[in-house]
Amino acid sequence: MPEKPAELPVRPGRRRSTSQHELERVAFELFERDGFDATTVDDIARAAGIGRRTFFRYFDSKNDVVWGAFTDQLGRMREQFARRPADEPLMAAVRAVVVEFNRVDEAEVPRHRRRLELILRVPALQAHSTLRYGDWRAVVAEFAAARLGVEPASLVPQSIAYAALGVALAAYEHWLAHPGVELCDVLDTAMAELARGFGDV
Amino acid sequence: MPEKPAELPVRPGRRRSTSQHELERVAFELFERDGFDATTVDDIARAAGIGRRTFFRYFDSKNDVVWGAFTDQLGRMREQFARRPADEPLMAAVRAVVVEFNRVDEAEVPRHRRRLELILRVPALQAHSTLRYGDWRAVVAEFAAARLGVEPASLVPQSIAYAALGVALAAYEHWLAHPGVELCDVLDTAMAELARGFGDV
DNA sequence: GACGATAATGGCACCCGGTGCCAAATGGAA
DNA sequence: TTCCATTTGGCACCGGGTGCCATTATCGTC
Structure with missing residues (x-):
């Protein structure tokens, strides 16, 4: 699972498009507005501009985002x-x-x-x-x-x-x-x- | 949610077809054989001779069966x-x-x-x-x-x-x-x- | 036996979290 | 430009869980 984007040496491969920290920030806003249960992973992913599948590359489960x-x-x-x-x-x-x-x-x-x-x-x-x-x-x-x-x-x-x-x-x-x-x-x-x-x- | 079938006075309505106790017994056999995670609610219901939907009338969740x-x-x-x-x-x-x-x-x-x-x-x-x-x-x-x-x-x-x-x-x-x-x-x-x-x- | 009231059942469609898979996209080096 | 490495995203699917509604079963009354 992707860790926080530390200062990694340049290496081959596509750059990451977001981070755990950013996803958490986005998620907290949505939880504040709608509550945890009413906020879906799709909601979080959409708000963060990523695909739902990618969310699970940053977190093991929705519960881990907090x-x-x-x-x-x-x-x-x-x-x-x-x-x-x-x-x-x-x-x-x-x-x-x-x-x-x-x-x-x-x-x-x-x-x-x-x-x-x-x-x-x-x-x-x-x-x-x-x-x-x-x-x-x-x-x-x-x-x-x-x-x-x-x-x-x-x-x-x-x-x-x-x-x-x-x-x-x-x-x-x-x-x-x-x-x-x-x-x-x-x-x-x-x-x-x-x-x-x-x-x- | 249906409790254990106590000695209730006769009353109108269909009789219950199973019980929490029976479902638990069936479930424990399956868990013993395949483990909890690999045993689905469908498996338990089928083995107990009921529909899946009915299982959730006896238990709030699969986790409650134990x-x-x-x-x-x-x-x-x-x-x-x-x-x-x-x-x-x-x-x-x-x-x-x-x-x-x-x-x-x-x-x-x-x-x-x-x-x-x-x-x-x-x-x-x-x-x-x-x-x-x-x-x-x-x-x-x-x-x-x-x-x-x-x-x-x-x-x-x-x-x-x-x-x-x-x-x-x-x-x-x-x-x-x-x-x-x-x-x-x-x-x-x-x-x-x-x-x-x-x-x- | 027919009927009405009551309670339980089950199938179905759906939601949502989570997963495997594979093609596409991205970035750097040669 | 090509190649390699890494990330992404769409999709189909699984399984837990839910609402809904028609059907089934039971009992008491007439």
Whole structure:
């Protein structure tokens, strides 16, 4: 599948006519106007000036058009985990990295909000997100497993990864419902509760 | 959508020709033979001796055919939550009920295993499960909210519900990968870890 | 038995996401 | 200009899912 058009050396073959980024931009406009479900792939392709068949060369499915640079960001998240102090408590590290992973530029907040709204509120996208978040969970599980000296697939790393994702989703929902709050603050609060095992409650 | 054919009083109208239970039985045989993805709704309908259009009168989607009595069981789970002692720690109650919710008869274990295998291993079903588990999360969140004296939609009850579901999913995965272990034991272990905030790790 | 009301069924056309295929288009090098 | 490599787009098709309407089946009443 075509990645973002990086600065590639000139090479043989036809130039690409659009990009994931452009298609996403076009798609978001249509979703804003008509909603995700009422916007078809044909609509997006037409608006972007490409054929429908080409859309699927840029994205695996219609559902993938809202994920932006998520996969790239997972690499960044891995690097953040690699930089945590070795003697830091595991859950403290997870908390810090998850909060940092979700930090966005002030200018990106409206777009980020719309993205999360779609992902969490449109059933098709919410369902699909489970598959996309599988990669996110894998990053967390790998870190936890390394810390514990066990396999990433074993019970505790997986539990940690799933729980961290769950708590993050709860924080996203809260953020969407309360426009005045800071996402990172909500996340930090929720992750702190998780690390306490929701104690005293 | 037609529910299970309970002992209804005689009433006018055509009798139903099949049931959710029967369609599920037929479907599971086909999934066993060909896998979920290669089994079409036409296949299931044909094997059950009904028309394809009728299948969708029994199930909202192909993905729903594997969920058995899940929705009924949520009512049972609510009852179990209602019976927890009022002074029991919240997370202890959640742990106990989640474990109990997942207890199945010895005779049902093979079927339950196949069900979970499908749900967790087939991408389409895994994605769809997010929507189905939303109701499960709601039951947990309602209980937690009542204990905390807050709204079910607020941050902490949602975090608890999401985290509990996440940990349960990790336990299911572990159970599928280790046929010799008891599901309730794995669940209990994982929930205990959650209640400790994955402490000492 | 005929009739009316009711409920279930099934065929059909259609929508839409997604896929394989192949011919056409594009761009650079020789 | 030709050749090679890469991208594009149209098309036919598959399969999940839906609305619609005519048909079928059942029961109670007369």
